[in-house]
Amino acid sequence: MVSKTEESQLQQLENQVENRGGGAWEYLSLVRKLKLRRSDKVLKHGLTILNDPKKRSALGPDEWTLYEQVAIAALDCQCLEVAKDCIKVLQKKFPDSKRVGRLEAMLLEAKGSWAEAEKAYSSLLEDNPLDQVISMRRVAMAKARGDILGAIEWLNKYLEIFMADHDAWRELAEIYVSLQMYKQAAFCYEELILSQPMIPLYHLAYADCTSAIAQLTKGRNNEDKEISGLAAAALEKDYKQSSPSKLSLLSSTLRSLKIQ
Incomplete structure (x- = not known):
């Protein structure tokens, strides 16, 4: 999670670079350090450095790190030719990587x-x-x-190994909610609450999931009662015609089962 200090520093550098005040490499390094994408800006400012031989050579070994960062940004932005060119450079330098x-x-x-x-x-x-x-x-x-369903399968396999990945748990929970699989979503939020109990959004999402489960259960219970009522009426009608002497016994049995 990015701290307020880091966010402020990033915004300051971003404004500086956007206004041609320099610091492009520092900005790109901070984006990478904070594990952010900012793909459009990384692509723009990264290419400015890579397309300038003097600036590129000044990076030393970090040149290859920048090629990788720009390649990923280009993929995000669907600039596939740029990504392809960056990857070719890296393939040549690191053929078995x-x-x-x-x-x-x-x-x-x-x-x-x-x-x-x-x-x-x-x-x-x-x-x-x-x-x-x-x-x-x-x-x-x-x-x-x-x-x-494939995404759910891969996420579950991933979380068997990387159980501490909160983003993955949240992503899986959101997929389950979109499919109205509320019990499974609730389980994901339980995992998130256990690991990060101070984040209120997880508690709220968990409450929404359990409320949805209750509504579904209530709906099913009402449906079951309706079906049982129809079955009881059909039985009474049949008993009236075939065994009228046993009708009172049937009615008593249905009442004991709380169907009537």
């Missing part, structure tokens, strides 16, 4: 080459089952394809 392999898979995903991307992600996960980024990319890809 799994990290670059991840970018290649993300490019396939962005192109909509789902089968190839899935194959690439599977291969990378075989080498490193604990790669959180790739695991979550599979979730994102399933959602992009409209495969909500």
